[in-house]
Amino acid sequence: MGGVPGRAPRVVVIGGGPGGYEAALVASQLGAETTVVERAGMGGATVLTDVVPSKALISVAEVMNLAAEAEELGLRFPGSDGNPDTKEPISVDLGRVNARVRKLAEAQSADIGRRLASEGVRVLRGTGRLDGTERVAVELEDGGSEIIDADITLVSTGSSPRELDAAKPDGKRILTWKQLYQLDSIPERLVVVGSGVTGAEFANAYDALGSDVVLVSSRDRVLPGQDADAAEVIEEVFRRRGMELMGRSRAMAARCEGDGVVVTLEDGREVRGTHCLMAVGSVPNTAGIGLEEAGVQLSESGHIEVDRVSRTSARGVYAAGDCTGVLPLASVAAMQGRTAMWHALGDAVSPLRLRKVSANIFTAPEIATVGWTQQQVESGEVDAEVLMLPLAGNARAKMLGIRDGFVKLFASTGSGRVLGGVVCAPRASELIFPVALAVEHGLTVDQVAHAFTVYPSLSGSVAEAARRLHVTS
Ligand SMILES: Cc1cc2nc3c(=O)[nH]c(=O)nc-3n(C[C@H](O)[C@H](O)[C@H](O)COP(=O)(O)OP(=O)(O)OC[C@H]3O[C@@H](n4cnc5c(N)ncnc54)[C@H](O)[C@@H]3O)c2cc1C
Numbered sequence: 001m002g003g004v005p006g007r008a009p010r011v012v013v014i015g016g017g018p019g020g021y022e023a024a025l026v027a028s029q030l031g032a033e034t035t036v037v038e039r040a041g042m043g044g045a046t047v048l049t050d051v052v053p054s055k056a057l058i059s060v061a062e063v064m065n066l067a068a069e070a071e072e073l074g075l076r077f078p079g080s081d082g083n084p085d086t087k088e089p090i091s092v093d094l095g096r097v098n099a100r101v102r103k104l105a106e107a108q109s110a111d112i113g114r115r116l117a118s119e120g121v122r123v124l125r126g127t128g129r130l131d132g133t134e135r136v137a138v139e140l141e142d143g144g145s146e147i148i149d150a151d152i153t154l155v156s157t158g159s160s161p162r163e164l165d166a167a168k169p170d171g172k173r174i175l176t177w178k179q180l181y182q183l184d185s186i187p188e189r190l191v192v193v194g195s196g197v198t199g200a201e202f203a204n205a206y207d208a209l210g211s212d213v214v215l216v217s218s219r220d221r222v223l224p225g226q227d228a229d230a231a232e233v234i235e236e237v238f239r240r241r242g243m244e245l246m247g248r249s250r251a252m253a254a255r256c257e258g259d260g261v262v263v264t265l266e267d268g269r270e271v272r273g274t275h276c277l278m279a280v281g282s283v284p285n286t287a288g289i290g291l292e293e294a295g296v297q298l299s300e301s302g303h304i305e306v307d308r309v310s311r312t313s314a315r316g317v318y319a320a321g322d323c324t325g326v327l328p329l330a331s332v333a334a335m336q337g338r339t340a341m342w343h344a345l346g347d348a349v350s351p352l353r354l355r356k357v358s359a360n361i362f363t364a365p366e367i368a369t370v371g372w373t374q375q376q377v378e379s380g381e382v383d384a385e386v387l388m389l390p391l392a393g394n395a396r397a398k399m400l401g402i403r404d405g406f407v408k409l410f411a412s413t414g415s416g417r418v419l420g421g422v423v424c425a426p427r428a429s430e431l432i433f434p435v436a437l438a439v440e441h442g443l444t445v446d447q448v449a450h451a452f453t454v455y456p457s458l459s460g461s462v463a464e465a466a467r468r469l470h471v472t473s
């Protein structure tokens with residue numbers, strides 16, 4: 001597929017996040033004449049306002065958490081002796097932290113731009129929309145417009161923070177996660193509305209950086225939808241650190257009052273803070289870009305409907321990333337984008353398999369997951385044995401002063417194949433990899449258990465969990 005014999009197929013990508021730029025790299029590699037239309041900056045929201053800056057900020061919070069726990073290991077910092085003349089043992093200059101975070105994000109964006117240019121991809125700065133299925137109309141950033149012919153179009157326009165009508169962000173005190181990097185001092189009291197992954201990550205980070213944090217959640221616990229044991233650990237740790245958790249508390253409005261904000265809950269209660277972060281989910285960027293007119297089917301929530309090779313309902317039009325709502329992760333967006341191009345340009349392709357996606361929540365401790373979940377085991381969707389091993393018994397964890405967290409494995413009943421796992425630990429994002437390898441390659445618990453691990457090591461708990469799941473014949 002892909003164009004007319006005798007000339008290179010023309011691929012136009014709208015949106016330069018991982019869904020878009022990874023697709024463009026594949027398209028160019030496969031010989032297509034490739035254009036990316038991006039209105040903000042290469043790397044998309046992922047690089048400029050979401051993943052990269054949040055994880056860079058969280059890296060700083062991690063250091064603060066280590067410092068806060070260092071006393072337990074026998075270390076002393078200036079001020080940790082209760083002397084009233086020296087206040088905080090370590091303090092955060094948020095202006096400097098945020099300047100570094102913004103610079104890092106911009107540098108990453110520039111790197112991606114250079115890589116695309118070196119691969120011969122044309123980048124147009126402007127806003128794109130479908131003009132039917134074979135043309136993309138672009139309003140250029142510096143004025144003017146351009147129509148580009150396309151044999152294949154990929155829509156990867158991402159999503160934006162959901163806003164409540166009565167809690168409109170002002171960028172100063174009522175903030176979306178994209179506006180946090182303009183702050184130059186730590187919010188004294190931060191009300192975080194929404195306890196999904198975004199809310200939990202920022203509540204954790206600002207608590208570590210020195211804010212008093214109130215986490216307002218419409219659901220009965222933090223991280224609804226995630227592994228319940230891991231969510232319980234996070235709740236316990238948040239409480240122990242002094243965070244105020246308000247469950248079953250739906251926020252209806254937020255307003256600025258004097259030097260602070262007032263968040264009004266559904267039952268009339270009011271929560272006061274100096275700042276408020278709205279983390280109540282996202283809406284896809286799919287309105288007004290010619291999708292319905294081109295015959296692209298949208299779901300009720302406005303997401304683009306795609307199949308497992310990223311095709312939409314309109315011929316020649318593909319979609320990838322958060323605008324599809326398949327699984328809002330940067331890694332998934334990138335894979336959807338690549339898959340679209342492999343399919344459209346006739347390369348070898350296999351349909352997207354979400355079961356094997358590793359994901360991580362960057363709280364302290366982190367929560368990493370892969371494969372089937374406990375919820376699916378409990379509902380009978382899959383027949384599996386579950387084994388959860390607290391880290392408190394691990395020698396390395398004791399040395400490091402790690403009290404919280406666990407390793408959990410799911411193994412197929414009978415065959416003992418590893419079907420999934422959860423690691424709740426510092427740097428769980430790294431520790432999940434052996435479990436991901438086992439899931440990807442269908443290894444049995446015995447195969448995992450027979451590999452040597454370093455003694456002492458946290459990964460020893462992964463092998464130990466596998467060992468305890470041994471199937472006796
Ligand atoms: C705070 C936060 C932290 C996150 N952390 C992680 C994480 O640690 N790991 C992870 O895997 N995922 C994380 N995610 C999820 C991840 O950010 C998304 O899944 C990912 O950004 C999706 O990439 P994308 O390519 O679909 O969209 P984006 O990266 O949003 O890119 C879309 C681009 O399209 C552009 N665009 C939109 N409309 C048009 C138009 N009409 N014309 C031209 N350009 C247009 C936008 O400017 C944007 O640059 C996080 C999300 C949030 C909110």
Ligand SMILES: NC(=O)c1ccc[n+]([C@@H]2O[C@H](COP(=O)([O-])OP(=O)(O)OC[C@H]3O[C@@H](n4cnc5c(N)ncnc54)[C@H](O)[C@@H]3O)[C@@H](O)[C@H]2O)c1
Nearest residue numbers: 194195196197198199217218250251280281328360361362
């Ligand atoms: N580390 C990561 O990989 C990472 C980080 C952040 C986001 N993400 C991705 O983004 C997705 C979306 O996460 P999210 O947290 O931004 O959105 P979400 O929709 O998962 O969570 C929003 C939460 O806000 C709550 N809520 C909604 N309205 C409310 C109100 N009025 N008052 C109080 N609570 C309210 C909802 O019940 C929900 O729990 C995640 O599933 C994940 O895929 C990933």
